[in-house]
Amino acid sequence: MLIKKPDDIKSSEITDESIYLKRRSFLATAFKALTFVLMPSVAFSEELPQGKKLSFTPDKRYTVDDAQTPYESAVSYNNFYEFSLNKEDVKGLSHGFKVRPWTVTVDGLVKKPTVYDIDQLIKTLPQTERIYRHRCVEGWSMVIPWIGFQLSDLIKQVEPDSRAKYVKFTSVHNPEVMIGQRRGTLNWPYVEGLRLDEALNPLTLMAVGMYGHEMPNQNGAPLRLIVPWKYGFKGIKSIVRITFTDTMPVTSWNLAAPSEYGFFANVNPNVDHPRWSQGSERRIGKIIRQKTMIFNGYQKEVAGLYTGMDLTKNF
Amino acid sequence: MAENSGTRGGVLRALAYYALCLSPLFYLIFLAINNSLGANPIEKLIRLTGTFTYYFIIMTLSVTPVYDILKISYVQRYRKTLGLFSFFYGSLHFLIYAGVDHLFNFTEIFEDMIKHKRIFAGVAAYLIMIPLAVTSTRWAKKKMGGKRWKTLHRFFYLSAIASATHYLLLVKRDLREPAIYFTVVLFLLSYRMRYLKA
Numbered sequence: 001m002l003i004k005k006p007d008d009i010k011s012s013e014i015t016d017e018s019i020y021l022k023r024r025s026f027l028a029t030a031f032k033a034l035t036f037v038l039m040p041s042v043a044f045s046e047e048l049p050q051g052k053k054l055s056f057t058p059d060k061r062y063t064v065d066d067a068q069t070p071y072e073s074a075v076s077y078n079n080f081y082e083f084s085l086n087k088e089d090v091k092g093l094s095h096g097f098k099v100r101p102w103t104v105t106v107d108g109l110v111k112k113p114t115v116y117d118i119d120q121l122i123k124t125l126p127q128t129e130r131i132y133r134h135r136c137v138e139g140w141s142m143v144i145p146w147i148g149f150q151l152s153d154l155i156k157q158v159e160p161d162s163r164a165k166y167v168k169f170t171s172v173h174n175p176e177v178m179i180g181q182r183r184g185t186l187n188w189p190y191v192e193g194l195r196l197d198e199a200l201n202p203l204t205l206m207a208v209g210m211y212g213h214e215m216p217n218q219n220g221a222p223l224r225l226i227v228p229w230k231y232g233f234k235g236i237k238s239i240v241r242i243t244f245t246d247t248m249p250v251t252s253w254n255l256a257a258p259s260e261y262g263f264f265a266n267v268n269p270n271v272d273h274p275r276w277s278q279g280s281e282r283r284i285g286k287i288i289r290q291k292t293m294i295f296n297g298y299q300k301e302v303a304g305l306y307t308g309m310d311l312t313k314n315f
Numbered sequence: 316m317a318e319n320s321g322t323r324g325g326v327l328r329a330l331a332y333y334a335l336c337l338s339p340l341f342y343l344i345f346l347a348i349n350n351s352l353g354a355n356p357i358e359k360l361i362r363l364t365g366t367f368t369y370y371f372i373i374m375t376l377s378v379t380p381v382y383d384i385l386k387i388s389y390v391q392r393y394r395k396t397l398g399l400f401s402f403f404y405g406s407l408h409f410l411i412y413a414g415v416d417h418l419f420n421f422t423e424i425f426e427d428m429i430k431h432k433r434i435f436a437g438v439a440a441y442l443i444m445i446p447l448a449v450t451s452t453r454w455a456k457k458k459m460g461g462k463r464w465k466t467l468h469r470f471f472y473l474s475a476i477a478s479a480t481h482y483l484l485l486v487k488r489d490l491r492e493p494a495i496y497f498t499v500v501l502f503l504l505s506y507r508m509r510y511l512k513a
Contacts, residue, residue: 072354073354074354076353076354077353077354077355081488085488085489087354088353088354140355140358185488185489186488256488257487260487272430272431274431275431275432275433275484275485275487276431276433277427277430277431282355282357282358284354284355285354287357287415288415288418289416
């Protein structure tokens with residue numbers, strides 16, 4: 001047997017150790033990539049709720065039989081134009097957004113205008129969990145367990161005077177972090193509004209969390225509005241100001257495209273959006289579309305608010 | 316078919332070319348098996364197949380100007396396949412819309428078309444492509460006679476405009492992408508105006 005002496009091997013033939021190791025890591029990566037392709041269920045583990053756990057009482061009156069939307073879908077598919085027009089980019093872009101310290105100013109036609117610290121607000125008002133249907137004007141929907149307080153509880157504290165007819169909500173304006181606000185997609189800051197009786201309806205929730213935990217940034221931390229019988233865009237995110245007025249607030253979407261986005265924005269399968277039908281929706285996680293219900297299925301609770309109104313005109 | 320597929324090099328070139336044209340489809344399959352289509356996979360598939368259709372329409376329309384300007388004659392061989400791949404991705408796009416969104420309920424699709432200009436433009440763009448795809452064979456060209464065949468196949472331009480309109484009518488606040496597409500299509504079509512006069 002010929003055993004070469006070290007001199008016989010030219011130094012140029014010896015594989016450099018770093019290259020030898022690189023080959024190993026290349027093989028390891030290639031192997032990982034292969035498992036990734038062949039066994040997606042192994043490669044993907046389900047994402048669990050992030051952030052601080054909240055204490056709350058589940059509100060049995062407000063729940064739905066429909067299956068809850070997987071947490072992962074609810075936090076990675078968000079319409080939050082302050083960050084991006086792309087629903088799937090919002091999660092990453094909102095990562096560095098700071099939601100503490102945070103104050104909410106309540107002012108306008110009220111007897112006790114107040115500036116609240118968000119944590120103080122959460123501590124003093126009863127927190128409940130409600131499972132609501134969530135219908136986007138674009139034709140998709142989710143079922144989400146929100147945690148928060150009834151807006152009517154806050155309204156009682158500040159005592160609106162008799163002239164107050166509307167509630168105007170304003171989102172934070174922070175173009176340094178919210179890069180979507182650097183462009184004039186909408187009139188920033190985002191503004192939404194409700195009629196006072198809509199705001200006082202027991203369904204109307206100020207949400208501070210979901211799935212048992214604090215609200216993720218992309219879903220509108222630290223405080224957002226939930227009006228489950230209206231399209232999602234009414235649910236203004238990252239609220240900094242709540243103002244009571246005697247005139248109907250000029251809302252961002254209504255200002256941008258009044259023929260497409262009304263002030264009321266009640267979920268209504270009989271009134272089409274000019275560019276698409278509203279008769280059906282795709283529940284996130286399902287393939288086949290399902291029929292949309294009038295007032296998103298909350299007719300019993302809210303239809304009375306609109307008696308005598310033509311909902312095809314007041315859409 | 317690439318016309319010179321008789322030689323061994325030609326066969327290889329043709330295979331590489333088809334693999335390239337099918338790569339968007341492979342990409343979709345890759346996303347699907349990796350569970351990477353996101354929270355709303357059907358919407359994503361519709362959007363991506365639509366985008367791929369635009370790319371192929373633009374590539375198809377680019378063949379003539381590329382030939383005229385750069386004088387690379389072999390690009391002309393690929394025009395028909397590019398056109399057929401536009402039809403292929405357009406078909407996927409239409410099938411998901413018609414099959415998954417409307418469960419092939421053509422009454423519903425017709426109503427959607429009448430009510431919404433965007434759907435009208437999209438369906439029109441697709442319907443126009445069908446006779447072009449059907450008559451794409453050499454046999455059909457011979458049967459029809461070159462002049463009539465050419466006239467029919469100029470309807471591809473109309474389909475391109477309809478598809479650009481379809482996209483333009485979809486977007487609500489950010490018109491940049493559809494505007495770029497519309498401009499590119501108009502530019503490529505304006506290049507042909509002198510042929511149409513002739």
